[in-house]
Amino acid sequence: MEKIKYSELRSTPKLWSLLFILALFIGAAALTVLYIEHNGHIVTGMNNQIVWGVPHVFAIFLIVAASGALNVSSIGSVFGKQGYKPVARLSSLLAMALLMGGLAVLVLDLGRLDRLIIAMTTYNFKSIFAWNVLLYTGFLGVVAIYLYAQMARGVPSFALKTAGMFAFLWRLALTTGTGSIFGWLVARQAYDAAIMAPMFIAMSFSFGLAMFILVMIGTCIMTGRRYGTELRTRQARLLGLFVGVVLYFTLIKHLSNLYVNEHIEFEKFILLNGGIYTLLFWVGQVFLGGIVPLFLLFHPKLDRKRNLVLLAALLVVLGGLAQLYVIIIGGQAYPLEIFPGYEVSSSFYDGVINSYIPTSLEFILGIGGVALALTITIIGMKILRIMPTNLSDDNVDINQE
Numbered sequence: 001m002e003k004i005k006y007s008e009l010r011s012t013p014k015l016w017s018l019l020f021i022l023a024l025f026i027g028a029a030a031l032t033v034l035y036i037e038h039n040g041h042i043v044t045g046m047n048n049q050i051v052w053g054v055p056h057v058f059a060i061f062l063i064v065a066a067s068g069a070l071n072v073s074s075i076g077s078v079f080g081k082q083g084y085k086p087v088a089r090l091s092s093l094l095a096m097a098l099l100m101g102g103l104a105v106l107v108l109d110l111g112r113l114d115r116l117i118i119a120m121t122t123y124n125f126k127s128i129f130a131w132n133v134l135l136y137t138g139f140l141g142v143v144a145i146y147l148y149a150q151m152a153r154g155v156p157s158f159a160l161k162t163a164g165m166f167a168f169l170w171r172l173a174l175t176t177g178t179g180s181i182f183g184w185l186v187a188r189q190a191y192d193a194a195i196m197a198p199m200f201i202a203m204s205f206s207f208g209l210a211m212f213i214l215v216m217i218g219t220c221i222m223t224g225r226r227y228g229t230e231l232r233t234r235q236a237r238l239l240g241l242f243v244g245v246v247l248y249f250t251l252i253k254h255l256s257n258l259y260v261n262e263h264i265e266f267e268k269f270i271l272l273n274g275g276i277y278t279l280l281f282w283v284g285q286v287f288l289g290g291i292v293p294l295f296l297l298f299h300p301k302l303d304r305k306r307n308l309v310l311l312a313a314l315l316v317v318l319g320g321l322a323q324l325y326v327i328i329i330g331g332q333a334y335p336l337e338i339f340p341g342y343e344v345s346s347s348f349y350d351g352v353i354n355s356y357i358p359t360s361l362e363f364i365l366g367i368g369g370v371a372l373a374l375t376i377t378i379i380g381m382k383i384l385r386i387m388p389t390n391l392s393d394d395n396v397d398i399n400q401e
Contacts, residue, residue: 004086006385009378014222019378022371029368032361033108044362049354050332055105057324058366061207062102062373063136063178064200065320067171068208068242070095070143072235073150074171077164083231086388087216092147093380094215094373095171095208096140101373103136105365128180135174142170151385175204182327189266190331195256199249203320206242210316213239215377217310219387228393229304236309240297243316247290250323266334269353270326277330280322289319329356 009015036043046053073091076084107116123130146167149160179200182191213235220227254271257263270277296312297303333354381387 005389006089006387007389008383008385009219009223009381009387011382012223015378015382018222019375022375022378025364025368025371026375029365029371032364032368033113036108036361036365037113043359045356045358046362047354047356050329050356052328052332053356054325054329054358054362055108055365055369057321057328058369059102059105060178060328061321061324062098062105062369064175064204064324065207065211066095066098066102066139067175067178067201068204068206069098069212070167070171071205071208072212073146074164074168077150077161078168083234086391087212087231089147089150089384089386090216090219090377090381091212092143092150092167093384093386094212094377096143096147097373097376097380098208098211099136099139100376101369101371104372105369108365128177128184132174132177132181135170135177139170139174142167171204172201175201182331187336188331188334189257189263189337190270190327190334192263193253193256195249195253199246199253202242202245202249203323206239206246206316207320209235209239209242210313210320213309213313214317215374217306217313219381220391223387225387226390226392227306228391229306230393231391232306232309233304236297236303236312239313239316240294240303243290243293243297246323247286247294250285262337269334270330274330274333277326277333281326281330284322285319285326288315289322293319332356 044053069091071091072084073088073095075081076088107113120133123133125131142163146163149155149163176197179197182200183194183196185191213232217227217232219225254267257267270281272278274281293312293315295302296308296315302308333356335352335354
């Protein structure tokens with residue numbers, strides 16, 4: 001068993017072609033930002049009732065996945081699993097890249113780009129949004145220090161473990177804050193639930209590991225590096241465990257809502273007669289994003305096949321986007337119950353299911369955030385020694401403590 005060595009990505013036509021394609025998506029997203037900033041949100045599908053649209057689905061997905069992507073690194077340094085340490089650097093880099101991609105999309109929520117200065121200099125500490133600004137920026141700094149400790153020579157093991165533990169606790173706080181944005185919005189029946197915070201933590205484990213597996217397998221295919229079957233299978237089964245936990249929290253959330261009278265009508269809307277939201281919940285989130293990956297990742301033979309693991313991780317990502325679409329947009333589509341127990345009728349959409357049809361501009365913006373995150377990851381691997389040269393089963397002992 002040779003010593004694990006790291007190297008930068010070599011310049012190849014495949015690498016530059018991929019960066020060029022990603023640059024096209026980022027350029028299209030940048031033009032979209034300028035177009036929306038100039039013409040206003042009226043050119044999107046968002047309106048006075050649905051103020052968080054598809055861009056917010058992508059942004060929150062990337063932010064939540066950023067927290068979970070760091071979990072691979074934490075397993076190695078915090079929980080002492082030696083088999084995960086060779087890929088810890090990529091885990092930290094990907095976590096920062098995903099967060100930056102998500103925040104880049106989220107900036108559009110300010111309406112005008114110059115309002116970013118106000119958001120950075122003026123804080124209302126009664127707002128969970130203000131706390132999240134500090135959590136997001138702090139996460140970047142903490143993980144950057146953690147990555148430096150992983151790469152620098154002569155760093156004591158206790159210092160690395162301390163940095164890893166601090167980063168692990170910070171990422172839990174970050175995801176708790178993101179989930180609390182919805183859990184503390186008591187005015188909406190879709191969000192008013194304390195379970196939103198732990199459910200978002202579970203979602204971060206699932207989405208982040210899925211993104212990590214996609215990037216890891218994709219990089220190894222593109223560069224011809226070896227990625228041992230045993231290590232990949234261990235990570236795939238861990239992903240399956242996280243997928244099961246997300247399904248469990250989803251079940252508990254909906255059962256809890258069905259127990260409370262004020263949430264029953266909303267549950268009927270999402271589970272039975274919500275149109276696109278019901279379809280995305282049962283087909284996108286539960287079946288394609290949950291049941292199918294569980295079958296692929298826990299099958300005694302299928303979980304060892306690289307392409308099927310790749311497919312399962314991709315389905316988890318798509319299922320995660322569907323889940324956030326249902327949570328974010330479906331929750332806004334259901335009308336506010338300003339006077340519970342009474343019927344309200346007026347000319348301002350009271351008691352009416354709010355309509356929302358996303359435009360291509362919103363999807364371009366969201367995909368541009370994903371492209372930005374991947375570009376940052378690739379550039380990081382290109383200039384830093386992030387990727388191990390050999391992760392074959394003969395060179396990585398996944399059972400060593």
